[in-house]
Amino acid sequence: MEDIQLLEAVERYIRGEMKPDERVYFEQLRKTNPEVDQLVVEHTLFIHQMNEVGELRKFKSTLNEVHTDLAEKGEINSDKLQGKSKILYLWKRYKRVATIAATIAGITTITISLLVWSVTPKVPQDEFVKLSRDLATQKTDLANQKKITSKLSQDVNLVRNKVDESLGRPKGPIINYKKGGTGFLIDVKGYLVTNAHVVEGAHNIAVERASGKDFNAEFVFKDVQKDIAILKIKDPDYKSTGTIPYSISKSSADLAVPIFTLGFPIDNIVYGEGYLSSLKGFQNDTSSFQIEISANSGNSGSPILNKNGEVIGVLNGRQTNVQGFTFAIHSKYIFSAIEELKKKDTAFARIKLPTVSSIKNTGREQQVAKIQDFVFIVKVD
Amino acid sequence: MNPDLTEQDLLKGLATGDKKAIETIYKDNFNMVQSLVINNNGSAQEAKDIFQEAMIVLLEKARSGNFELNCQIKTYVYSVSRRIWLKKLQQYSRYSNEVDGAIGTVPVEDDVEEYEKRDQEFAMMEKAIASLGEPCKSLIEAFYIQKRNMQDIANQFGYTNADNAKNQKYKCLMRLKKLFFAQFKNGK
Numbered sequence: 001m002e003d004i005q006l007l008e009a010v011e012r013y014i015r016g017e018m019k020p021d022e023r024v025y026f027e028q029l030r031k032t033n034p035e036v037d038q039l040v041v042e043h044t045l046f047i048h049q050m051n052e053v054g055e056l057r058k059f060k061s062t063l064n065e066v067h068t069d070l071a072e073k074g075e076i077n078s079d080k081l082q083g084k085s086k087i088l089y090l091w092k093r094y095k096r097v098a099t100i101a102a103t104i105a106g107i108t109t110i111t112i113s114l115l116v117w118s119v120t121p122k123v124p125q126d127e128f129v130k131l132s133r134d135l136a137t138q139k140t141d142l143a144n145q146k147k148i149t150s151k152l153s154q155d156v157n158l159v160r161n162k163v164d165e166s167l168g169r170p171k172g173p174i175i176n177y178k179k180g181g182t183g184f185l186i187d188v189k190g191y192l193v194t195n196a197h198v199v200e201g202a203h204n205i206a207v208e209r210a211s212g213k214d215f216n217a218e219f220v221f222k223d224v225q226k227d228i229a230i231l232k233i234k235d236p237d238y239k240s241t242g243t244i245p246y247s248i249s250k251s252s253a254d255l256a257v258p259i260f261t262l263g264f265p266i267d268n269i270v271y272g273e274g275y276l277s278s279l280k281g282f283q284n285d286t287s288s289f290q291i292e293i294s295a296n297s298g299n300s301g302s303p304i305l306n307k308n309g310e311v312i313g314v315l316n317g318r319q320t321n322v323q324g325f326t327f328a329i330h331s332k333y334i335f336s337a338i339e340e341l342k343k344k345d346t347a348f349a350r351i352k353l354p355t356v357s358s359i360k361n362t363g364r365e366q367q368v369a370k371i372q373d374f375v376f377i378v379k380v381d
Numbered sequence: 382m383n384p385d386l387t388e389q390d391l392l393k394g395l396a397t398g399d400k401k402a403i404e405t406i407y408k409d410n411f412n413m414v415q416s417l418v419i420n421n422n423g424s425a426q427e428a429k430d431i432f433q434e435a436m437i438v439l440l441e442k443a444r445s446g447n448f449e450l451n452c453q454i455k456t457y458v459y460s461v462s463r464r465i466w467l468k469k470l471q472q473y474s475r476y477s478n479e480v481d482g483a484i485g486t487v488p489v490e491d492d493v494e495e496y497e498k499r500d501q502e503f504a505m506m507e508k509a510i511a512s513l514g515e516p517c518k519s520l521i522e523a524f525y526i527q528k529r530n531m532q533d534i535a536n537q538f539g540y541t542n543a544d545n546a547k548n549q550k551y552k553c554l555m556r557l558k559k560l561f562f563a564q565f566k567n568g569k
Binding site: 003004007008042043046047049050051052053054056057058059060062063064066067069070075076077 | 398400403404407408411412415429433436437440499502503506507510525526527528547548551554558561562
C-alpha cells in the first residue's frame with residue numbers, strides 16, 4: 001500500500017496541508033526521486049482539472065437557477081415561445097430545410113407517379129375482360145346459316161315492324177347484331193337480367209332462346225357500376241312460359257360452394273360448373289365474387305346457380321392474365337336494381353322475382369333442362 | 382441595471398461567485414443574445430446555451446483579473462455570443478452567411494478560442510468521470526468536487542471505516558486518471 005500512501009501525501013502536498021517539516025522532507029524526496037516528481041506534476045494537473053470541472057458545474061447550475069428565476073419573474077423573455085412567435089421562429093429556423101424537403105418530395109412524387117403510371121397496366125380495361133361476345137367477328141357458320149335460312153324473312157319483318165313502330169322510320173335495314181351476351185328471365189312477364197356492359201351503346205337489342213325463338217327487347221334499367229341491366233322483352237310474339245324454376249338468392253353465398261351456369265359463349269347454350277373461389281371480386285370489389293368456372297366471351301350475364309337452383313350471381317367478366325379468375329356480381333344487386341326500377345316508374349310495380357326454387361332436389365340434368373328455356377342470348381347492335 | 386454596482390463591481394462579483402452579480406449580468410444581457418440567436422436560425426434553447434457559454438467566457442475573463450474595461454460587458458457578451466453562434470452555425474452548416482446583429486462587436490477570437498480549448502478539456506474530464514460508472518463516479522465526485530472528508534464519505538457510501546473508503550477511492554482514482562490522461566494526451 002505504498003502507492004496509496006504516496007498519493008495521499010501528494011494530495012496533501014498539493015493542497016498545502018503538510019506541516020512545514022513534513023513539507024521540507026517531501027520536497028527533498030521530490031528532488032531526489034523523479035518518479036515522485038512526475039507524480040506530483042501529473043496529479044497537480046489532475047486536481048486542477050477536477051477543481052475546474054467542479055467550479056464550472058457549480059457556475060452552470062447557478063446560471064440555470066438564475067435563468068429559471070429571471071424567467072419566472074418575467075425579467076428575461078421566457079424561452080417558451082408561444083403562438084405566432086413560435087411559428088415564426090420555427091419557420092425561420094426550418095425554412096431552408098422545408099423548402100429543400102418540399103422540392104425533394106415534389107420531385108419524388110412526380111418520379112414515382114411517372115414510374116407507376118408507366119409500369120401499371122391500364123386497369124381495369126386491360127386485366128378485366130367483360131365477357132360479352134363480339135358477334136360480328138365470332139359469328140360462326142351456323143349463325144350465318146341461321147340468319148340466311150328460314151328465320152331470315154321472319155327476322156327482317158320483325159325488326160322492320162319494330163323499328164317502324166318505335167322510331168317512326170319508314171323502313172330499316174336488316175339489323176346486324178355485333179355483340180352479345182347472356183341473359184336470364186327474372187319475371188315471366190318478360191324481364192331479363194344481363195350485364196350493363198352487354199347492352200352498352202345498344203341501338204337494338206334482341207334476345208333469343210336456345211330453342212331458336214328471337215324477341216325484341218329494350219333495357220329498362222342499367223347500373224353501370226354494378227354492371228347490371230334489366231331488359232324487357234317487347235315483342236308481341238313473346239308469351240310467358242310457365243313459372244321460373246330457379247329462385248334469386250338474397251343472401252351471400254359461402255366460399256367453396258359448388259356452382260353451375262348456363263350461357264351462350266357460342267350460339268348454343270353451354271353448361272359449366274365450378275365453385276365459388278373467393279368472396280371478393282376483381283381488385284377486392286365487394287359487390288362481386290370470384291368463381292372458378294370455365295367462361296368465355298358471351299358468358300356475360302349468365303346466371304350463377306348453386307346446387308339448389310338458386311341464382312347467387314351474374315357472371316360478368318374475368319381477369320385476362322390469370323387462368324380461372326372469373327367474377328360474378330352478387331345476386332342481391334338484382335333485388336336492388338328492381339327496387340330502384342320500381343321507384344322510378346310504377347309501371348314496374350308488378351315485377352316479382354322468383355324466391356322459391358322448384359328444382360331444389362332434382363338432378364342436375366333435370367335442373368338444366370328446366371332452366372335452359374329461361375336463359376337467353378342477348379344480341380346487341 | 383443596479384445603479385449601485387459598476388461594471389467593475391459586477392465583474393468582481395462574478396469572479397467571486399456572487400449570485401447577485403451573476404443575476405444582474407444575466408438580466409441585462411440575456412434578451413439581447415436570445416434575439417441574436419433566434420433571428421439567426423437558432424432556437425430558444427440554443428440561445429440559452431450560447432448565452433451561458435458567453436457567461437463562462439466572461440467569468441474566465443473576470444477571474445483572470447486582466448479584463449481591461451475597454452468595452453462594456455454588454456458589448457463583450459454580445460461579441461462572444463455572436464462569435465460562438467457563428468461557429469456553431471458553420472459546424473451545423475445550417476447557415477453560412479454572416480450573423481446579422483445591430484450591435485457593434487469587439488475582437489474576441491482569442492478569448493473564444495481559449496474557452497473552446499478549456500471546454501474541450503472539461504468535456505474530457507466529464508467524459509472520463511461519466512465512463513467510470515457507479516459507485517466510483519459518486520465517490521470521486523464526493524471527494525474531489527464536493528470536497529467532503531473521507532469519514533463523511535465512508536458513512537454515506539456504507540464503508541465500515543474511512544480507510545476502506547480511501548482504498549476504494551484510490552482504485553477509482555487510478556482508473557479515472559488513466560481514462561483522463563489517455564484522452565488528454567490524444568487531445569494534445
